[in-house]
Amino acid sequence: MFSNKQCFQQAFLKKLEMTYGKSFRESTIYDQYHTLGNMVREYISSNWIATNEKQRSSHIKQVYYLSIEFLLGKLLGQNLTNLGIREVVREGLQELGIDLEDMEGIEADAGLGNGGLGRLAACFLDSLASSNLPGHGCGIRYKHGLFDQKIVDGFQVELPEQWLRHGNAWEVRKVDEAVEISFWGEVETLYDKGRLTFRHIHSETIMAVPYDIPVIGYQTPVVNTLRLWNAEPSRFPVHKDVMEYKRDTESVSEFLYPDDTHEDGKVLRLKQQYFLVSASLQSIVLSHRKTYGTLKNFHEKVAIHINDTHPVLAIPELMRILMDEEHMGWDEAWTITTNTISYTNHTTLSEALEKWSVHLFQPLLPRIYMIVQEINERFCKQLWESYPGDWRKIEQMAIIAHDMVKMAHLALVGSYRVNGVAKLHTEILKNREMKDFYEVYPEKFNNKTNGITHRRWLLKANPQLSSAITDAIGSSWVHHPSDLEKLMPYAFDSGFKETIKRVRQERKTILAEIIQCQTGIIIDDTSIFDVQVKRLHAYKRQLLNVLHIMYLYNRLKEEKSFEIYPRTFIFGAKASPGYYYAKKIIKLINSLADKVNNDPQTSPFLKVVFLENYRVSLAEYVFPAADVSEQISTASKEASGTGNMKFMMNGALTIGTLDGANVEIFERVGSDNMFIFGLTAEEVLHYEQNGGYRSNDYYHYDKRIQQVLEQLLNGFFPNSFDLFESIYDSLLMQNDQYYVLRDFGSYTLAQEKVNTAYQSQETWLEKSIINTAQSGYFSSDRTIREYADEIWGIRSLEQGTFV
Known part of the structure; x- marks a missing residue:
């Protein structure tokens, strides 16, 4: 029934009528979606x-x-892609007046x-x-x-x-x-x-x-x-x-x-x-x-x-x-x-x-x-x-x-086996968090660095980039993601860089349109898209990002000579319902967005966007459009991260600490192709074991920090009396558990390097292509092979023996 578009159309119309007892003309988009879903499942x-x-x-x-x-x-788009029938279905539906992307859009x-x-x-x-x-x-x-x-x-x-309001096909x-x-x-x-x-x-x-x-x-x-x-x-x-x-x-x-x-x-x-x-x-x-x-x-x-x-x-x-x-x-x-x-x-x-x-x-x-x-x-x-x-x-x-x-x-x-999810994480488990158990059961511990499925996060989410890659090196990378390394010479190919520049701009324009539709905020799609999307938690340090944006805003307001390349800071995060501190940070991000987006003096250079209800389907538009990937957790606290891999695969450059899988990304792309800052895991551990960190010192000796923290309390944000006091107290009264103030200066310097590097587009595109070329290691296919061989002891089924 999927051999060509005519066979598909006939089967689709017959299935719809038999299932819902109505003609195609009377059917709703939900009827059509469930008909297609059921057909694929039967297929x-x-x-x-x-x-x-x-x-x-x-x-x-x-x-x-x-x-x-x-x-x-x-699941609809992913299943059609995996089965290799997406184009037949798309063309067949198109002749019936149905847009496949619209149908995918109504799936929960x-x-x-x-x-x-x-x-x-x-x-x-x-x-x-x-x-x-x-x-x-x-x-x-x-x-x-x-x-x-x-x-x-x-x-x-x-x-x-x-998600089950309309059933599950x-x-x-x-x-x-x-x-x-x-x-x-x-x-x-x-x-x-x-x-x-x-x-x-x-x-x-x-x-x-x-x-x-x-x-x-x-x-x-x-x-x-x-x-x-x-x-x-x-x-x-x-x-x-x-x-x-x-x-x-x-x-x-x-x-x-x-x-x-x-x-x-x-x-x-x-x-x-x-x-x-x-x-x-x-x-x-x-x-x-x-x-x-x-x-x-x-x-x-x-x-x-x-x-x-x-x-x-x-x-x-x-x-x-x-x-x-x-x-x-x-x-x-x-x-x-x-x-x-x-x-x-x-x-x-x-x-x-x-x-x-x-x-x-x-x-x-x-x-x-x-x-x-x-x-x-x-x-x-x-x-x-x-x-x-x-x-x-x-x-x-x-x-x-x-x-x-x-x-x-x-x-x-x-x-019988215990694994961490990044090399650094596993070493921390063995040497600190689970040291006593490692001494008893050393043979149990091993590492399996996380991975992501490149078929969803590159092939499906970013068809423009996927096509450019296939045109350059062939399609073998879809089955063997390590073949993405064949892109390395193309990082210095002017024609390929021009293609990637066009692809990246197309993806940024798509996301800018989604942002305008969902939030009403008009953003400059040629600005730097600086993105932090992940669960809202204090150790992930969305707060560090926010304080830096406040600092940039202050400089733009106070120093006539200060210039930055236009930057759009994009956040997406959910806070657990009972995690009131995290929810205060969401309010702070949105208060800052209201402030900077509506200031005519700064809005041409700074925009802040908070994407409501961040989820997988929205992420598929965010990752392909990002220029900068914010991976700024306190070193030693993020076990691995997988968003860092999705950004990297789509060509974004990481600004981050040497935490979780950032360490392994760094090993593959080097210091020239990402922006590292902040305390190391060893330095954080030293502070935790020996003390010596006093956040008040950074407040008193760094006027930038002093200004942004005072702005949490002094009416800088309208109608926010006492609203952000708990954030202020966490940094000063409670000695800044996640070293936000300690890393602020280093983070600011790294962001200045981002600002400078982006303005040399030829060099930036080289860095972007190198990140994509080195991302194949972070495919979950590699991770699963390691689990299969080294933990589970399972082997693959032979092909050619199925119906």
Whole structure:
């Protein structure tokens, strides 16, 4: 039905009429979108079935990637591109009077994530399928994603995100594969044939119903699966109000990251985590038993990867299944579990490492808590044998201590591999954050630097640049992104540079039109587009960027001789609903935008834009248009970053600290092709261990800093009395935890270099092309190959054996 545009048109019109019982003329754009989506899903269904059959019949080892987030974005355009049928569909729809881009535009972002963690998971699924590897995702089908962000009077306002309002064309409900999840209740101890056994009784059960989404590889017959679990009522309890039970049940898959400022919210978050792992493991075990008839070889045929600590309950849950349902002894179950599960750590921030209070954990998950207790006791006994008498070390490393369950410690003890997500991050884990565990388990630790799928973030998001690259070096880079290095000689080719200049300007004009449409702000599309888009957090230092813009504004106002090349500063970020400090920074950015954009003296040279509701589909327009990539986190605090890779791949130049994967970008492009500033990770660590940093010194001795900080309080921003006092206090009264003032001078010098460098367009274009040429290493295809070979032990399916 997709062989040519005429066949496609006939099949499309017939499908629409049969599905909706109306003529094409009467149909809506949503009818048309869902018709096309269903056609694509049916088109790949034979390969989807064949992939599953091939994986089962070949007895090949499979990986299941468990993540609380999957930030998929929109799927229609990506799927059409991967299948190689985009042009046929576009031409066929065009003759019917339908613009394919309009149809793609009405698709809701599957916003089942918050940022890098969820987008990484989505990129990994794409690379697994495109590399013909047997790998599946397991997540939660949240009714509402994070939230829709509205900016009202400069403040962030959160509205429910409703990506399922018009249904989801890509999912298949599998109610026959639903499983039950148990909460609360108590554990009954029994002796069966002289063996101690346990049974979870008087529990409250809910049903986990799977919705499967096909993950289509690029120009390959492999179609893997993302399984999202939906919480639905099971057996209605007699002791509880029916409607209350229904509400409690459905709330488990209603919101991503429910508010946990109160205990009810904490319980719900822990429920979500167990719901995800129990449903996923029950499903994986059922499939394995159906194929092999035993679980004794489970670890030889299944790899389960936990993306951060949210799914770490997979460890005690697998133990529960093996012991309570398969009747294995502890040692056999532990051997299988600890050879099945691997773990990625995503943070160096101790406050971000999950902990749960025992008084909350134990009653909600009584059998799981018993198993965690036993794991902890056995681990502490092992530590006692290694460190006799060192109670302090044992206390620090224990999984349960001070009435708290430490999830990262459970992950470290119960997995066979632990990886960081950038070289620097992994070294910090080994030498600082997890040093004690590294001494006990040195063989577990390894590095897997993050990657991004170049098929979405270059091929799809930036067709203009993709075409220019293919015209120059051929199309092999789409399958082998390392071939982008063939672009290196073209950095000095005047004809190619002229092409890239034209491409970059086209992308900037497109983004400028989107900004005007969404915000009403008219920007100069020949100005420097200086972009910082990422989650709003103090360590990511959007505040440093803002203070520098205030400094530029002050100079433009006060010094008649001061000139800068016109610059547009673009921000996009969501702050967690309860993170009030971050929300104040959003207000500050918008207050600054009002100030500088409406000042006729400065607006020709400075514009500030805050993009509302930053998301994957908007990011696809932002990355190709950026000139400057702001990666300015406090050194040692950003585990890796992936936005830095997307900017680099699209030819933006990085201004950044030597943090996360910036270090590895620097290794590839060198100091001539990015702008490095600020403290190093070692210097930050020295301050943290030895003290000596006094932010007040920088305030008193740097008049620039003094002026911008006073402007937070002195009425510089109209109607802002006391509004930014908490920001001021964080920098001076609380000694500037993330060294914003310490790095301000260095950052300002680096920005002056940016200003000068951009004015030599020939040289700037060379730098841009070099960044793109060196970006192939940061493809998630490379990352996934490393995981497959060095952690999971999976191999690719042979092609040519599918329907």
